[in-house]
Amino acid sequence: MGSNTQRKKRVAVVIGAGAVKCAAALGLWKVLRREGIDIDMLVGCSGGSIYASVMALGDDPDTCERLTRELWTPKITLRRNWRSILGAILPQVFPFQGHVGMVHDGPLLDALHKPFGGRTFEQASIPLHIVATDMHDGEKVVVNQGSVLDAVRASIAIPYVWAPWKIGDRMLLDGSLSDPLPVDVAIREGADVILAMGFESPYPRRIKSATRFAFQVNSVYTNTLLRANYSFHNLAHHAEIIPVLPDFGGEIRLFDTDKFPHVIEQGMRATEAQLDYIKRVLEADDG
Amino acid sequence: MADDGRRRPRVAVVVGSGGMKCAAAVGMWKVLEREGIPVDLAIGCSGGSIYTAAMAMGMDVHLAEQYTHRMWGGLFKRVRYGSLLRSLLPRKLGMFHARLGLVDDRAVGKVMQELYGDTRFEDCRIPLRLAATDLHTGEPVELKSGRIADGVRASIAIPMILPPWPVGGRLLVDGGMSDPLPVSIAIREGADIILAMGFETPPNAQLDSMFGVALQCLSTTVNHMLRSTYAFYSAAHHAELVPLMPDFGQPIRMTDTHLIPHIIQRGEEAMEAELPYVRRLLEADLQRSPA
Amino acid sequence: MNIHIEPRGDIAVIAINGSIDGLTAEELLKTLQAHVQQGHDRLVVDLEGVAYTSSAGLRALLATVKETRRRGGDLRLARIQPNVRKVLELSGFVTILKVFAEVDEAVESYGA
Numbered sequence: 001m002g003s004n005t006q007r008k009k010r011v012a013v014v015i016g017a018g019a020v021k022c023a024a025a026l027g028l029w030k031v032l033r034r035e036g037i038d039i040d041m042l043v044g045c046s047g048g049s050i051y052a053s054v055m056a057l058g059d060d061p062d063t064c065e066r067l068t069r070e071l072w073t074p075k076i077t078l079r080r081n082w083r084s085i086l087g088a089i090l091p092q093v094f095p096f097q098g099h100v101g102m103v104h105d106g107p108l109l110d111a112l113h114k115p116f117g118g119r120t121f122e123q124a125s126i127p128l129h130i131v132a133t134d135m136h137d138g139e140k141v142v143v144n145q146g147s148v149l150d151a152v153r154a155s156i157a158i159p160y161v162w163a164p165w166k167i168g169d170r171m172l173l174d175g176s177l178s179d180p181l182p183v184d185v186a187i188r189e190g191a192d193v194i195l196a197m198g199f200e201s202p203y204p205r206r207i208k209s210a211t212r213f214a215f216q217v218n219s220v221y222t223n224t225l226l227r228a229n230y231s232f233h234n235l236a237h238h239a240e241i242i243p244v245l246p247d248f249g250g251e252i253r254l255f256d257t258d259k260f261p262h263v264i265e266q267g268m269r270a271t272e273a274q275l276d277y278i279k280r281v282l283e284a285d286d287g
Numbered sequence: 288m289a290d291d292g293r294r295r296p297r298v299a300v301v302v303g304s305g306g307m308k309c310a311a312a313v314g315m316w317k318v319l320e321r322e323g324i325p326v327d328l329a330i331g332c333s334g335g336s337i338y339t340a341a342m343a344m345g346m347d348v349h350l351a352e353q354y355t356h357r358m359w360g361g362l363f364k365r366v367r368y369g370s371l372l373r374s375l376l377p378r379k380l381g382m383f384h385a386r387l388g389l390v391d392d393r394a395v396g397k398v399m400q401e402l403y404g405d406t407r408f409e410d411c412r413i414p415l416r417l418a419a420t421d422l423h424t425g426e427p428v429e430l431k432s433g434r435i436a437d438g439v440r441a442s443i444a445i446p447m448i449l450p451p452w453p454v455g456g457r458l459l460v461d462g463g464m465s466d467p468l469p470v471s472i473a474i475r476e477g478a479d480i481i482l483a484m485g486f487e488t489p490p491n492a493q494l495d496s497m498f499g500v501a502l503q504c505l506s507t508t509v510n511h512m513l514r515s516t517y518a519f520y521s522a523a524h525h526a527e528l529v530p531l532m533p534d535f536g537q538p539i540r541m542t543d544t545h546l547i548p549h550i551i552q553r554g555e556e557a558m559e560a561e562l563p564y565v566r567r568l569l570e571a572d573l574q575r576s577p578a
Numbered sequence: 579m580n581i582h583i584e585p586r587g588d589i590a591v592i593a594i595n596g597s598i599d600g601l602t603a604e605e606l607l608k609t610l611q612a613h614v615q616q617g618h619d620r621l622v623v624d625l626e627g628v629a630y631t632s633s634a635g636l637r638a639l640l641a642t643v644k645e646t647r648r649r650g651g652d653l654r655l656a657r658i659q660p661n662v663r664k665v666l667e668l669s670g671f672v673t674i675l676k677v678f679a680e681v682d683e684a685v686e687s688y689g690a
Contacts, residue, residue, distance in 0.1 A: 137490050138507030159504045177507050198668070203423060217446045220425035220464045221508050228515035231670025234633040235522045235640065240600050241633040243665055273661075277599055277630060284601060294650055427673065471673035477652055516670075523674050525644035 010040040012191035015048030016181030018199030022047040024246045026061050027267025043185045045131040045175035049155040053148050056128035067115040072257045079104035101163030116149040130155050131175035131182045135164050140178040180226040183233045197244045202251050246270040299328040299478035302335030304463030305486030309334035310355045311533045314554025316348050330472045332418040332462040336442035340435050343415035360544045399436040406435050417442045418462030418469040422451050427465040467513050470520040479526040480568050533557040581609050589685050590618045595627035600634030610642040619651025622684040626657040656684040
């Protein structure tokens, strides 16, 4: 290694929005563990917050895989939230609650309870930071204390799907509205080497319905924001940002948990591709 | 062109997306003309493309001002609610096709014809570039040939407001979806001094309806995009990027056409504020400029 | 990483072999800057031999881009490998630089 005076480089893993695709982070983790590379901090946004959290709370990769696979079932979007829907469509008759969540979040909260119930940031063995968006001023909010379940619930509050979530006195929404791949959080917390695992939103092959069109429009905006933020932080900071971009070969849809092994495998491959450079950077002198 | 001597800095003007707020570009344009500041490249995106196209064509700025009133006043008067409703209903009640929108496309077509006729990019006095987005790939598309009317129409094809517009075999939409203030084009073309007029959308205090919430989510994302791309372009550009971001003092909605004179005035003020610095930049010797 | 420079008229074609990252950035920057300082400010960088880039590497490349532009020239890219292209797209480089499929195209793009 380097001289005695050289301090160890701090490694951060940032997992961006991407629902089931975020499981690729478990593949990344498997490779790092195998190579004896420690992770010094974890940052998660939206679906990525689930994986950042299970990894930070100290379970091994296989347990994490099981816990998160059990989470992603159609049950979490099954119950409609009729009060919210009616308030949105007929605000003169039903009170509009200031936000819309078409899906009742009861099943989601139950699903999150198993891995995260009663767990706090302070219990995490690796420092953890979760990103959400303030509903009123649109600013990015980093949650890194208190209840992990609250933070994850806020970070994945996709507009119109689940209602926003209150933490303290702020109403929080999906982190990807403000920052789908929050590398700057890692930079601010003093990371030297950042493994950034981001997933671009998919584009449906044919746009043949209004919902597909809306989905396409939403994907374009999210992907543009992802690149815009990444480009800036890439240039502006001294830290080395190493993009780990798995190639899944095809569309991975919201509940494709049967594709978990494939997703994790691709996460491993993408990490292996960068491994040589990662090791050299960690060993290199700071000069 | 390895000049040993001084070369005049190349000036580019970029006007980004911002709906009716883009009329502030008329104010900026008035000042540029009055001060005799040469513009070597005009770049427009979404609402901004309307004005940079007019400027590049050599339209008289006062005529552009008149057209502004007629255009925004007329454009959104006839909103096609039937179209919107059909898009929200299940598929079996009406065929979906990507080409629908709230505003009457034929009315827009007429305005485009009035403003730009058959003028082509190649006919422009000032080289013109318009920014659109490929609907299927999300990639930014730079338009620099063909009819200007087609270019502007593609650039302002905001989803749900105007249908996407086909150009060169691709279905194009609002340039703001991939690059709301396309300073990138100016950088790629080697411009030295870039005057960039962009518009942020202030957070909506009134989240009193589903529509309000939707707009809020969208403007949150777009504001972040704007800030990040701007910061990136600042860091990536070799010379000077001058921001012209007028402060309107109040939220401006599509229907506030009575605020147009105010908008234009603010645009003038924003340009005036940067004028001394721009003059100094024009006179500076670029080769000795610091990084 | 090694760098091979071939003049084509007053355009310099610079072929890079290896990876453009934090460890090779300094050498890359020194070589390119020296060449630019000799008055060669119209460059084409051939990336066919580059399989990997990182943020530190891109910052070095950009420093050279800015220097050429300050002098009235430019730096254009050719023959980018797919995985490198992914990174260049993510980091916004394809929006601020002119990119070509082949070296000849890139050279011709400088015109007269």
